[in-house]
Amino acid sequence: MGECVFCRIVAGAEPCHVVYEDERHLGFLDIFPNTEGFSVVITKQCLPSDIARADDHVAAGLFEAARRVAVKIAAAYDDVDRCAIAFEGMMIDHLHAKVIPLHRTAGLQPSPESGTTARGDRYFEAYPGYVTTEIAASRANDEHLAAVAAKVNSQGRR
Known part of the structure; x- marks a missing residue:
């Protein structure tokens, strides 16, 4: 077992508020949530x-555990129909998913009106320390999108 905070939680050396557990995963409430019910699902390994x-x-196992937490969270709140699941992993080097109640x-119903709207023409050349689903105000250039698709597709399956 490693020495990160998630390893200490799995070992029982750090407290947590459990919302899910199976033989390979542990889900618990984030102690620094930006919305009520924000949870983290980690691998026990x-x-x-x-x-x-x-x-x-x-x-696949981590995604399924996170999906199960999302189902539980959505059922627990009358105003939550769905949750976002993010696999960022930049703060703690221990495999985990973040489950964020919406x-x-x-x-x-999914539609342009119910989703994220542009609040400016932000485009990130470098990771700013967070992720967002906010759309840009300007549509991307098709030539650039084709070049990006070719770059990604040149890598094969993995």
């Missing part, structure tokens, strides 16, 4: 935090 480099079965989404 200490693994590097980059989901893209995790074994397929490990990544409060006041009950009854909303």
Whole structure:
């Protein structure tokens, strides 16, 4: 077992407020939430935090555990119809997912009006320390999108 805070939580050396547990995963409330119900789901085994480099079965297992937490959170709040699940992993190097309740989404149907709207023409050349689903005010250039797609597709399956 490693020495990060998530390893200490799994070992019982740090307290947490559990919302989910199975043989390979532990879900608990984030102690620095930006919305009520914000949860973290971790692997009990200490693994590097980059989901893209995790074994397929490990990544699938973590996603399924996070999905189960999302179902529980949505059921617990009358105003939550769905949750966002993020695999950022930049703060703690231990494989985990963040499950974020989308409060006041009950009854909303997916549409441009119910989603994120542009609040400016922000485009990040470098990671700013957070992720957002806010859309840009300007549509991306198709030539640039084609070049990006070619770059990504040149890497094959993995």
